[in-house]
Amino acid sequence: MADTTIIVAPWGSDSSPGTPERPLATPAAAQRLVRERTATMAADLVVQFRAGTYLLDDTLDFQAGQGDSGTGGHRVVYQPHGYGTAEQEEVVLSGGRVITGWERSDDGTWSAPIGDLEPRQLYCDGRRIGRAVSTAGLPGSSVTKTEFGYVTDSPLPQEWADADGIEFVYTGIYPWAQARCAVAQITGDARSTRIVMAQPAWDWARRLYVGEWNGGDGESSWEPLAGPSEMENSRTFLTEPGTFVLDRSVPGSHVLHYLPRPDERPDAAVVIAPVLETLISGSGTAERPLADLTLRGLTFAHGAWSGIRTTGGHLHYHGDTHYVGGEVMEVVLPAGMGSVTVPVDSEQLPANVAFSHAARVVLAANRFTALGAGALGIGPGCAEVIVRGNTVDDVSGSGITLREARDCLVEDNLVHDIGAEYRGAPAILLAETQDVVVRHNEVHHVPHAGVVVTGGEQARGAHIIANLIHHTMTVLADGGGVYVSAPQGSSFASGAVIRGNVIRDTLTSYNFGLYTDYGAAWVTIAGNVVHRGDTPVVLEVAPPLRDVVFIGNFWDDQPAGQDDPPDTVILAGNTVLPKEGFEQALAADPASADIVASAGRRSRQAG
Structure with missing residues (x-):
C-alpha cells in the first residue's frame, strides 16, 4: 500500500510519508509525492483524502512535463477515502478564505475587515450570499x-x-x-x-x-x-437579508458589510469568500499531453473571477463568451426584426477547473459548486476526456464547456442553477468540437440555454443523445433547451445528431425548445420530445438553415412555416400531440414513451 496509495488528512503533516498512520496534510504535498513515483508505476497510484475541507493556497496544477501523468498504462487517481462505498468520505477542495472578525452594528448589519480581498459572492454555512x-x-x-x-x-x-x-x-x-x-x-x-x-x-x-x-x-x-x-x-442598497456589500473605499483595507438572514450569525457561522480563480488546472502540449489522470468523488468549491475589476465590465455576447474590444460587424435579423452588432472576436469566460492538451482524463462523480466563474472547462487539445456522473450547481457562469476538444464523452451529469451572475452562460457547451458525445445528462433551472453546440470549420460529429432538459430560459430570451448554430460538418455523416432528448418547459417568451440558428447545417434532429416552449423548432433564420432534417419528433405545436419549409430543410414523420394531455398522449404511444423512459441520467457507478 505504501507504494501505490498516498493518504492526505486534515490532521496530517507535509513532512510525513503519506501513510495511513502518518498522512500528509495538503494536496500539494501529495502531488509532490506522486511526481516522485510516476516514472516507475507498476499499478494505479491513488491519492486518498480523508474527510475535510482543504483550503488551496495556490492552483493545484497538473503538468505533463512534471510527472503528473500516469505511465505504463496505469492511472494517477485522486479520490476520497472509501470512494464508491457507503463509507465514502466528504472531501472539499476550496479556493476560499474563512472570514472572521465580524462585528454587529446597531442597524443589524455585520462588518468584517478583509484586507485587499475583493469577493463577488460569499458563502455562509454553505449558502450563497449575493451582493446587495x-x-x-x-x-x-x-x-x-x-x-x-x-x-x-x-x-x-x-x-x-x-x-x-x-x-x-x-x-x-x-x-x-x-x-x-x-x-x-x-x-x-x-x-x-x-x-x-x-x-x-x-x-x-x-x-x-x-x-x-x-x-x-x-x-x-x-x-x-x-x-x-x-x-x-x-x-x-443593503436592505434585503442575505446580501452583502464590498466596501473598497480604503485601498488595501476593504470591509464586508453583511445583512444576515434571520437564522444567521456571521460570528458563529463559517463565512467563506472565494479567492483563488483556478482551483484545478491540467495541461500538456500537443506532443506530450497530460494523460491518464482521474479526479473522482471530490467537491470543488469557492472559486473566484476578477475579470470585471480588470476591464470595468463583462459584456456578454453569446454562449460563454464576452467582448473585450476590437472589430465588430452588423448582422441583419430575419423577417424585418432589425439588426444587432456582434464582435468579430470574443473571449471565453474562464472555468475554475480547467484542462487543455490532456488525454484520457476522467472527471467522475465530483461536485462543482459555489464557483464564481464557469465550473469545468475542457479546452483546446483535449482528447478522450470523460466527464461522467458529476453534479454542477450554484455557479456564477457556465456549467460544462468543451472547446476545440475531440473524442470526448459527457454523460450522466446533473447541471442546474448555473448562471447566477452571468445569465447568458449555457449549462453544457460544445464549441468547435469534433466527435463529442453528450448523452443521458439532466439540465434544469438555468437562465438561458441548456445545451449549446456552436459550429464552424473545425466542428464535426456532435451527438446530443437522450438528455432530459427542462426549465431552461428562465431569465433571458431567444434561446432553447438545445441550441445549435453554424455548420456542424461537411455531410450528414460528419454532422450533428440531436436524438432522443426530452425538452420541456422552455420558459421565457421568444424561444424555441429545440433551436437551430445562424446558418446551422448538416444537422439531424430525430426522435425528440419537445413540450411547453414558445414554439418547438424554428425553420427560418439568418443566415438560413442548410441540410437540416427534422424526423420522427413529438411536439405540442406545428412549427411556423411547416407547410412551406425552406428547400434545404426536411420535415418528415413528426407528430403533433395536444398541449393539454400531452404527457398522457406520449405515454400511450410506444415510440414516444420509449424516448421519455430513456432520457436523463442513469443509475451507475461513475469512473
Missing part, C-alpha cells in the same frame, strides 16, 4: 446616456454609498445577453448627477450594443444601455 441589489433603476425624470456614462436630473445618486464599487447590470441588453458595467465616479449638484462609467468597458459596450430590435412588429422598443435593470454593491 436595487431594481429601482436610475432616478430622475430625464436620464441621458453619454459617452462617459449617464446624466440624470435627480441628485439622489450622489447619496449612494461606495460609488466606485457600484456595478450596473443590463439583463436582456440583447434578448439573449446580459452586460455588467462598473461605475467609476458619481458627482453633481442639487439639480443633476453625472455618473461616469469605468473604462475601457464602457467604450466597448457603446461599440457593441448597437442595433434595432423590432420583435417582428415594425416598432422598435429597444434602446441598448438606456439604463440598468439592476444596480449592485452599495450600502445604500
Whole structure:
C-alpha cells in the first residue's frame, strides 16, 4: 500500500510519508509525492483524502512535463477515502478564505475587515450570499446616456454609498445577453448627477450594443444601455437579508458589510469568500499531453473571477463568451426584426477547473459548486476526456464547456442553477468540437440555454443523445433547451445528431425548445420530445438553415412555416400531440414513451 496509495488528512503533516498512520496534510504535498513515483508505476497510484475541507493556497496544477501523468498504462487517481462505498468520505477542495472578525452594528448589519480581498459572492454555512441589489433603476425624470456614462436630473445618486464599487447590470441588453458595467465616479449638484462609467468597458459596450430590435412588429422598443435593470454593491442598497456589500473605499483595507438572514450569525457561522480563480488546472502540449489522470468523488468549491475589476465590465455576447474590444460587424435579423452588432472576436469566460492538451482524463462523480466563474472547462487539445456522473450547481457562469476538444464523452451529469451572475452562460457547451458525445445528462433551472453546440470549420460529429432538459430560459430570451448554430460538418455523416432528448418547459417568451440558428447545417434532429416552449423548432433564420432534417419528433405545436419549409430543410414523420394531455398522449404511444423512459441520467457507478 505504501507504494501505490498516498493518504492526505486534515490532521496530517507535509513532512510525513503519506501513510495511513502518518498522512500528509495538503494536496500539494501529495502531488509532490506522486511526481516522485510516476516514472516507475507498476499499478494505479491513488491519492486518498480523508474527510475535510482543504483550503488551496495556490492552483493545484497538473503538468505533463512534471510527472503528473500516469505511465505504463496505469492511472494517477485522486479520490476520497472509501470512494464508491457507503463509507465514502466528504472531501472539499476550496479556493476560499474563512472570514472572521465580524462585528454587529446597531442597524443589524455585520462588518468584517478583509484586507485587499475583493469577493463577488460569499458563502455562509454553505449558502450563497449575493451582493446587495436595487431594481429601482436610475432616478430622475430625464436620464441621458453619454459617452462617459449617464446624466440624470435627480441628485439622489450622489447619496449612494461606495460609488466606485457600484456595478450596473443590463439583463436582456440583447434578448439573449446580459452586460455588467462598473461605475467609476458619481458627482453633481442639487439639480443633476453625472455618473461616469469605468473604462475601457464602457467604450466597448457603446461599440457593441448597437442595433434595432423590432420583435417582428415594425416598432422598435429597444434602446441598448438606456439604463440598468439592476444596480449592485452599495450600502445604500443593503436592505434585503442575505446580501452583502464590498466596501473598497480604503485601498488595501476593504470591509464586508453583511445583512444576515434571520437564522444567521456571521460570528458563529463559517463565512467563506472565494479567492483563488483556478482551483484545478491540467495541461500538456500537443506532443506530450497530460494523460491518464482521474479526479473522482471530490467537491470543488469557492472559486473566484476578477475579470470585471480588470476591464470595468463583462459584456456578454453569446454562449460563454464576452467582448473585450476590437472589430465588430452588423448582422441583419430575419423577417424585418432589425439588426444587432456582434464582435468579430470574443473571449471565453474562464472555468475554475480547467484542462487543455490532456488525454484520457476522467472527471467522475465530483461536485462543482459555489464557483464564481464557469465550473469545468475542457479546452483546446483535449482528447478522450470523460466527464461522467458529476453534479454542477450554484455557479456564477457556465456549467460544462468543451472547446476545440475531440473524442470526448459527457454523460450522466446533473447541471442546474448555473448562471447566477452571468445569465447568458449555457449549462453544457460544445464549441468547435469534433466527435463529442453528450448523452443521458439532466439540465434544469438555468437562465438561458441548456445545451449549446456552436459550429464552424473545425466542428464535426456532435451527438446530443437522450438528455432530459427542462426549465431552461428562465431569465433571458431567444434561446432553447438545445441550441445549435453554424455548420456542424461537411455531410450528414460528419454532422450533428440531436436524438432522443426530452425538452420541456422552455420558459421565457421568444424561444424555441429545440433551436437551430445562424446558418446551422448538416444537422439531424430525430426522435425528440419537445413540450411547453414558445414554439418547438424554428425553420427560418439568418443566415438560413442548410441540410437540416427534422424526423420522427413529438411536439405540442406545428412549427411556423411547416407547410412551406425552406428547400434545404426536411420535415418528415413528426407528430403533433395536444398541449393539454400531452404527457398522457406520449405515454400511450410506444415510440414516444420509449424516448421519455430513456432520457436523463442513469443509475451507475461513475469512473
